[in-house]
Amino acid sequence: MLGGAVLGAILAAGARVSVGRITPDDPIGGMVQAAALNFLVMMVAFGSLLAVFMFARSAMFVFGASLVSGFLVVAVVWFLGAARTQNAH
Amino acid sequence: MEMIGEGVKELLHELSVLTVAGHKVEAGQFVLTNYAFFLLIAFVVTVLFFMIGVRKVSLVPNSRLGSMIEMGVEFVRDSLCIESMGPEGKKYVPFIGTIFFYVLFNNLIGLIPGFKPGTGSMGTTVTWAVLIFIVYNAIGIKKHGLWGYLKSFWPKGVAAPIAAFVALLEIVSQMVRPLTLSVRLYANMYAGHVVLGIFSIFTVMLIEASGVMKIMAVLPIALQVVLYALELFVAVIQAYIFAVLTSVYIGGALNTH
Numbered sequence: 418m419l420g421g422a423v424l425g426a427i428l429a430a431g432a433r434v435s436v437g438r439i440t441p442d443d444p445i446g447g448m449v450q451a452a453a454l455n456f457l458v459m460m461v462a463f464g465s466l467l468a469v470f471m472f473a474r475s476a477m478f479v480f481g482a483s484l485v486s487g488f489l490v491v492a493v494v495w496f497l498g499a500a501r502t503q504n505a506h
Numbered sequence: 507m508e509m510i511g512e513g514v515k516e517l518l519h520e521l522s523v524l525t526v527a528g529h530k531v532e533a534g535q536f537v538l539t540n541y542a543f544f545l546l547i548a549f550v551v552t553v554l555f556f557m558i559g560v561r562k563v564s565l566v567p568n569s570r571l572g573s574m575i576e577m578g579v580e581f582v583r584d585s586l587c588i589e590s591m592g593p594e595g596k597k598y599v600p601f602i603g604t605i606f607f608y609v610l611f612n613n614l615i616g617l618i619p620g621f622k623p624g625t626g627s628m629g630t631t632v633t634w635a636v637l638i639f640i641v642y643n644a645i646g647i648k649k650h651g652l653w654g655y656l657k658s659f660w661p662k663g664v665a666a667p668i669a670a671f672v673a674l675l676e677i678v679s680q681m682v683r684p685l686t687l688s689v690r691l692y693a694n695m696y697a698g699h700v701v702l703g704i705f706s707i708f709t710v711m712l713i714e715a716s717g718v719m720k721i722m723a724v725l726p727i728a729l730q731v732v733l734y735a736l737e738l739f740v741a742v743i744q745a746y747i748f749a750v751l752t753s754v755y756i757g758g759a760l761n762t763h
Contacts (some may be wrong), residue, residue: 452735459731467727471713485619499570500558 421480424465425487431458433495514707545624548612555611582606582749590753591760598756601641605634606749609691613741616699617734625744626696628688635688638752643680646759658762687751694744698737705730 435454439447462484469480524531524538531538559575567573582603587595609625616623624630646655659676661669705726712723 456731456735459734460728463727463730467709467713467723470710481619489618496571497558499574500561500572501569 418479418483421483422487425484426491428458428462429488429491540622541624541627544615544622545630548615548624552608552611579603586749586753591757594760602749602753605752606745609748610745613695613745616695617737623695623699625691626699628692631688631692635684639684642755642759645756649760650762691744691748694740698740702733
């Protein structure tokens, strides 16, 4: 269960880093890089689910649910961070 | 194999009743379905998103989320309302904005594994489309009066038989609008959800097969990732189409010729 949650959190971090590649200097190139990295993130997620399905099928539901939960918890934390008021300098 | 059959049955059963610990969630004659449940989830998420985002409103947004929400609202105001209805459109920003963001959140929530899009149920989209039909006709009648609004269906400057035919076509096209508006959104979201589910089931079938077929499971997994990206695009586009058509219908009712 913990493994799924940790992996979900790592994948959320990966998705966040990939989106950070989109900059005003090179928006198109950044988009391509972000898309490629997110594709990789998705493949890792599907691959891990596949591995659990093949080798520990009984743990599939718990692993999948914790993977999604871990991802969403990190996403919500970032969302709340983005909502925080920033002081103008 | 039996599990796969059950999976397909569940996938195609649009209005499965939601059960919590083996019990139906019901109030009198109303039973909560899976889709209705996720519709409520999307409602809560949409409200929370905007409540958190606009907690401390200032002329210049002072948070990243605030800036994002301002961009979204500006998009609704400029690209959806003013573009379709002219300056009068500003009045309808709350209505169109609510439609756009609620449909968007519903569509996006359906992409989370295990979740369903609230818009993937025909009952939901038909209700919204009928409501929109009533609203835009009421707006037209309020602005032009009942007779003036009805007269707008009759084209000017053409022979009476042609005008009658055009008026008939116009009335039919008006009557069909709730159906087209609702089926477009429902079919896209439901079909997308089913396609993703079918590919998952297909993957399971290949893994459970023997020999080379097991290795072939990599293909549907890769395709699943591509389909997810496509569904993400469809989720945003369908929300935009639903909102832009609503704006166009209201614009048509406001600016009759």
